[in-house]
Amino acid sequence: MNYLRIFGLYFRIGAMGEMQYRFNFFAHLFQSLLQLGMAIGGLAVVFSYTHNLGGWLPDEVLALVGVYTLVGGLIGLVVYPSMEQFIMSVRDGRLDFVLVKPFDAQLLNSLQSVDIWRLIDIGLGLGVLIVALARLGAQVGLTQAALFIGMLLTGSAIIYSFWTILATLSFWFVRVENILEIFRSMYEAGRWPVSMYPPWLRFALSYIVPVAFVTTVPVEALTGRLGPHTLLLAVLLAAILLVLSRLFWKLGLRQYSGASA
């Protein structure tokens, strides 16, 4: 419960920090709309030359864009800014302040920065998703909705663990912020159905940078395409990665504290 309270405080802090600049809201709204517009524009250009992208209908890909934006918003809300701040704090020594607090350092580092403007993306993404589903006339029953949320959660757990592992690397390497860029580029690839990529790219986007599990897979769940083996894989991967990332974090912390290996 305390964790939630602390997250609430960080959220409030993030909001307060931003609210002072009124220009920000409109700037971010404009930016998010622009990005969404371009994504849909790209989609439109592609689908002016075909009716079927690797087995996906236009509105299914639209739903994917919605989920992509929604999840991008979720990641950008807490994970990305907190990890970025963590990486910087390793360098400038502010990490020491976090480590000296009686609170789990990994959790504190994961929550410490909130970019409230990502709520705009979350809202827009949700909107696009709903529109796409309406256009599909899709029958979204309770099971599908539940699977969708389930896959979204496992996908988030996978992504969070992945980010933790990446960020933990900054205990050993100095210029790790570039890693954040790598995720951004690979996440871009999640805008299109991963199933249509050549096998090696599909593999990369599932097991190296697990973007697929947080974009394509939830949409598959929603449109009733989710195979049971994918479902199982997602859950298993989430569990394994959560444990692995936690262990790796502990290792990194020991490295930082100069524990003899």
Added chain:
Amino acid sequence: MISPIIHIHELSKTYEVTERESGMLASVRSLVHRTREEVRAVDRISFDLAPGEVVGFLGPNGAGKTTTLKMLSGLLYPTAGEVTVLGYLPSKRMGSFLRQITLVMGQRNQLVWDIPAMDSFELNRAIYRIPQADYRRTLDELTQLLELGPLLRKPVRNLSLGERMKCEIAAALLHRPQVVFLDEPTIGLDVTMQRRIRDFIAEYNRRFGATVLLTSHYMADVEALCKRVVVIHHGRLLFDGELSALVRQFTAHKTLVVQLEDGRLDLGKYGEVLSSEEGRYTLRVPKAQTARITEQLLADLPVIDLLVEDPPIEEVIERVFAQEIE
């Protein structure tokens, strides 16, 4: 015999540092082969602190003060030796341990930049799980002692360096820690603010009985606050005891300030002339000969005024460090 609240024995910390020369060729070479060197940041130091003590940890930059402090607060694993604080092994970083200590680092902020200090305080309250009533009480006391009133509502970035430091210190003490580690808390501050913070630390120790370990390379900090100093240089402990004893042990000289009418005399035969301004001569004389030289001066010259002083403590410390190298 009260058991020490901080116990350090043969504590050591060694680092491996990679070395590289400049130039293009060296850059390419370093792709394949990296030379490593061992640095002894802290070298077998031992000392204990009793509860409620205010101890100054003195040494030049790079002496190992901050490294020691980090080992005491659990941020660094020692390479060798023992360290216990409040009966805990700091490197285990147990919640119950961390709740009783605090670390303040000069020129490094833990307060969130864009928002009022008050909100950062709230964050600490949640993290340290401070009960509402205790929080209120402590905050009121700190506000009064540090004169924080108008500062708390301003965004931290709008505060001056000194005001920021006061808020940082307050934030660090909200949970009433029993052990307070201060790493160069007055660095970069103006003289007035330095004094205010020193006064606060003394008052805090008096009121709450907290044990304070303070590192500094400002003598003024140590002189004002600490009866006991620990001197460290190149990672080694050079001295542990009372400040006055330090002065006594490591000064071979005394300073004589003689006031004469005639400002153009050469007093070289009495001692080393450090300065001579309008009849006010400053001489450095060997300690053992102070009495004899003073007698001589008084006998030979029409002395208006004469003062016998210990050399400034900075000089003493420098001497201590210089001796270490020999």
Added chain:
Amino acid sequence: MTALAQLYLQQFKTTFATMVQYRASLFIWMIGHVLEPLVYLVVWSVVAEGGGGSAGNYTTAQFAGYFIVLMLVENVSYTWIMYEYDYRIREGLLSPALLRPVHPIHADIAENISSKAITMPFMLVVAGVLAAVFHPSMSPRLWAMAAAIPALVLAFLLRFLLEWTLAQAAFWTTRVSAVNQSYFVLVLFLSGQVAPLTLFPHALQIVAAILPFRWMLGFPVELLLGRLTPAEAMLGLLVQVLWVGIAYVMMRLVWRSGIRLYSAVGA
């Protein structure tokens, strides 16, 4: 002139040393720059396959050629100066640059070119690998290759001047990332990175032709692929020159007023 040459040489050495230090980040950076064109390559290949082998006036193999060349041209023209400037102004690192007798843009150009000189060989290797995997088809012509040299230089200058000017926005607002992001989204779409511009609806093609983005990227790519007539190439180069001129003027104006603001507000 030799002072300038010295500066560039010195910058090259510094950049080289820095990059050797941060080898890992180099690798990571490369992944980002390869992945984007790769994704679109795949997307359009799928579209082409589904459409009987081609989409618009590009076959599957031609799409491969387009995006591989795009990747290389992107590497020639791209800059990161907007991020750099935001960082500089926030950290107060601008003052030392202002005190130098040379216009600060030179140091930035030098750094940019040095960095690319180092990364280009790697990119060429990657391009080779991609070519082996995707079997691109191109029809390069000798005159087009020759014309591509000034086209690339102009593309680089245009993009650098434009983005350097936009980077000065950091003088006026602390939240430059909004400006950066919006710009990059536009560039992505209208420069030919999402799709060859000839595949866009006609109205958008006109917009793309008027804006400078096509001339930073899409134009040199099409030229290298041999898809333009000599007349189109000639016209394109002229447009590039025009845009470089405009960008240069803008740069000087914005820089002057930015400096005035900066000095007024105080370092």
